Amino acid sequence: MWAVVGKRLPSGDVQGDGARRVSLVDVAALSGVSVATASRALSPGSTHPVSAATRLRVEAAAAQLGFRPNTLARSFQSRRSSTIGVLIHDVRDPYFNEFARAASDAAQAAGYLTVICSTDRDPDRELRYVEMMVDNRVAGLLLVGGGLEDRAYERGMRLLLGQMAAYGGVAVALGPRAGRIPAELPDNVGGARLATEHLIDLGHRRIALIDGPAALRTSKERRRGYEAALSEAGLEADPALIVPGFYSMEGGARAVAKLVEARPAPTAIFASNDSMAVGALNELRRRQVSVPGDISVVGFDDIPMAALWDPPLTTVAVPMAAIGAAGVDRVIRLLDGSDRARRAVVHPTALVVRESTAPPAGRP
Amino acid sequence: MWAVVGKRLPSGDVQGDGARRVSLVDVAALSGVSVATASRALSPGSTHPVSAATRLRVEAAAAQLGFRPNTLARSFQSRRSSTIGVLIHDVRDPYFNEFARAASDAAQAAGYLTVICSTDRDPDRELRYVEMMVDNRVAGLLLVGGGLEDRAYERGMRLLLGQMAAYGGVAVALGPRAGRIPAELPDNVGGARLATEHLIDLGHRRIALIDGPAALRTSKERRRGYEAALSEAGLEADPALIVPGFYSMEGGARAVAKLVEARPAPTAIFASNDSMAVGALNELRRRQVSVPGDISVVGFDDIPMAALWDPPLTTVAVPMAAIGAAGVDRVIRLLDGSDRARRAVVHPTALVVRESTAPPAGRP
DNA sequence: CCATTGACGGCAAACGATTACCGCGACACA
DNA sequence: TGTGTCGCGGTAATCGTTTGCCGTCAATGG
Numbered sequence A, B: 001m002w003a004v005v006g007k008r009l010p011s012g013d014v015q016g017d018g019a020r021r022v023s024l025v026d027v028a029a030l031s032g033v034s035v036a037t038a039s040r041a042l043s044p045g046s047t048h049p050v051s052a053a054t055r056l057r058v059e060a061a062a063a064q065l066g067f068r069p070n071t072l073a074r075s076f077q078s079r080r081s082s083t084i085g086v087l088i089h090d091v092r093d094p095y096f097n098e099f100a101r102a103a104s105d106a107a108q109a110a111g112y113l114t115v116i117c118s119t120d121r122d123p124d125r126e127l128r129y130v131e132m133m134v135d136n137r138v139a140g141l142l143l144v145g146g147g148l149e150d151r152a153y154e155r156g157m158r159l160l161l162g163q164m165a166a167y168g169g170v171a172v173a174l175g176p177r178a179g180r181i182p183a184e185l186p187d188n189v190g191g192a193r194l195a196t197e198h199l200i201d202l203g204h205r206r207i208a209l210i211d212g213p214a215a216l217r218t219s220k221e222r223r224r225g226y227e228a229a230l231s232e233a234g235l236e237a238d239p240a241l242i243v244p245g246f247y248s249m250e251g252g253a254r255a256v257a258k259l260v261e262a263r264p265a266p267t268a269i270f271a272s273n274d275s276m277a278v279g280a281l282n283e284l285r286r287r288q289v290s291v292p293g294d295i296s297v298v299g300f301d302d303i304p305m306a307a308l309w310d311p312p313l314t315t316v317a318v319p320m321a322a323i324g325a326a327g328v329d330r331v332i333r334l335l336d337g338s339d340r341a342r343r344a345v346v347h348p349t350a351l352v353v354r355e356s357t358a359p360p361a362g363r364p
Numbered sequence C: 001c002c003a004t005t006g007a008c009g010g011c012a013a014a015c016g017a018t019t020a021c022c023g024c025g026a027c028a029c030a
Numbered sequence D: 001t002g003t004g005t006c007g008c009g010g011t012a013a014t015c016g017t018t019t020g021c022c023g024t025c026a027a028t029g030g
Helices: A024-031 A035-042 A052-065 A071-078 A096-109 A123-135 A151-167 A188-202 A217-232 A249-259 A274-286 A304-308 A320-336 B024-031 B035-042 B052-065 B071-078 B096-109 B123-135 B151-167 B188-202 B217-232 B249-259 B274-286 B304-308 B320-336
Strands: A083-088 A113-118 A140-144 A170-174 A183-186 A207-211 A242-244 A268-271 A296-298 A315-317 A344-347 A350-352 B083-088 B113-118 B140-144 B170-174 B183-186 B207-211 B242-244 B268-271 B296-298 B315-317 B344-347 B350-352
Touching: A024 A035, A024 A052, A035 A052, A071 B071, A083 A096, A083 A123, A096 A113, A096 A140, A096 A320, A096 B113, A096 B123, A113 A123, A113 B096, A113 B113, A123 A151, A123 B096, A140 A320, A151 A170, A170 A320, A183 A188, A183 A320, A188 A207, A188 A217, A188 A268, A188 A296, A188 A315, A188 A350, A207 A217, A207 A249, A207 A274, A242 A249, A249 A268, A249 A274, A268 A274, A274 A296, A274 A304, A320 A344, B024 B035, B024 B052, B035 B052, B083 B096, B083 B123, B096 B113, B096 B140, B096 B320, B113 B123, B123 B151, B140 B320, B151 B170, B170 B320, B183 B188, B183 B320, B188 B207, B188 B217, B188 B268, B188 B296, B188 B315, B188 B350, B207 B217, B207 B249, B207 B274, B242 B249, B249 B268, B249 B274, B268 B274, B274 B296, B274 B304, B320 B344
Parallel strands: A083 A113, A083 A140, A140 A170, A170 A183, A183 A344, A207 A242, A207 A268, A268 A296, B083 B113, B083 B140, B140 B170, B170 B183, B183 B344, B207 B242, B207 B268, B268 B296
Antiparallel strands: A315 A350, B315 B350
């Protein structure tokens, strides 16, 4: 698995005992071929023919010496690392770490390592991270979650993505974004429509929306679905029933504080993500408002917590793991040229009815 | 910030327009010095003197061309990448992603990128990941969480760590492990003792333990603290009250199912981590056992969820963010030689009393 | 029998930075 | 004036692979 060769003393030797990693030249020497041949025999991607006998000899030598190719040298020479960058809002966020995990697993299976960056949706942090990734020549970049609507940010990102393209790196969006980037997207509009229709079907008429961050494209899409369902049912969206929740638990709690004071009060709440829904649930409990007795709550995402909360949350399931894996797949296909399209494939979302929704009070 | 130089057509050009990243030779050419001088003027770590005038000229040229050093080339030549690997159980686990986030932030601030690997505590996965990291010549490796007690695993890990050391990479443990690795550790024994003493002080005598995975060193430490507190109070640990929970919510729930049938039943439960505690809380609610009325529950870790659960969980706070950041700090100090010690520094844990604990029924 | 082709192997040039070593001029000191 | 020292810059080697180009040899076809 690993061996020491004493031929020469390298300057980088930190042990002082002449230990050195085995390199291709050692393998070549032992198997009696040139480094070129050794390289071709060992790297699966090579098109240059190598006879079976030679390949066997080289492989045997490599095994005997415990040769492991230096990924750094490889990356350097091919001008592209075997790393995939993953840009998310926060690793601690249960929505995003689901993507991160799936992407990481898929990447590892394909021989890639993933660098996960938590940007807190801060445009500067985000740009700085991408810059570091570009400096490190990541092979692919996964932009998880919706993009910010911000001129400077979008310009900076376009620039950086251009640099990536220049060295052969590819980017895939896993959320709505500006620009024609290949994408694997959740059906936000459809999902929000499903959630809202579910409430309408139950008999609710005054349905509040706890909205995500205003500048986030994901928020907009989900809001669009909500409004579409409402207007299709002949209902009017009451601006007083739309309050921001910033996609956080605290935001959801604060939103509820405002909503319970609205007159007439809403009988149902659609929270644009589960964190806000769960925050809302907590605040409602604190205020001794019964869910779903007094008010129904629907979330969006179906994070693991949703099923475990009290009451279990009705929500819209986003296939996070599937999208994460699809993103890595897409990167790999883009990289090997088996897919050159920039199209966006959208992944369906589905309503999961649990116990936080019921018909409004005074109705069966 | 970035520019195109048309001097020659590289083979790696995917745009077909001759675009090329700016390299040191461009900067050197523009400022009329050699690459060597340009390098020395631009890299802060160089000891070779460069005149102020020259440095200025080079910096101006670099800025004008938008030069960004190729990290890959740098890493290759220095035989070490600017990446820190982070080995955790699962990014989705609220305990571990707290470490991951802190480490990632600290690393980024120091110019490093982090590769987060979810190993599911599977020895093979863990070893495979470390192997990939070694191949990629990560500068540092953070081993978060306790190590598995397993001969083959420990041998493999020692081997790999030896290879890391051979190229100058360093490893830091963020949990109890075999071998003399520099470490930043949570005080598991002390914390468990605190938790158990808290229950004893409340008047509990039959205190159950929901234990972590048997082979995990963290479990053992926490169990040791529990047993120490018990014996110091003159109480005997009842083997029937010690059940495994595998550090998962489901495990915690299943453990409760067993515990409520024990006779005499425990009046309090110490769960060796918060996930299990929260799982226990859920199962208790499902069975309509009141907490803390009928039974008290203490957890360990103080993950964000703990405060948000119903009832809010009494638990032992582990300074996860601090330990994560300290780990990266340690790596950096080890790397620059300002710290060569292998000592383990232990970070104190603290009891956080919330609403899941109270005196046993029939006692004030 | 000669020309052509294809399989296979080797030589050497990259990739982009860092750094050991050398050289040159200025200056100080004896 | 000779000599040692110091400041500063350049030349070139180096890290470990991959890959373009070329040479050789055997097989094949006319």
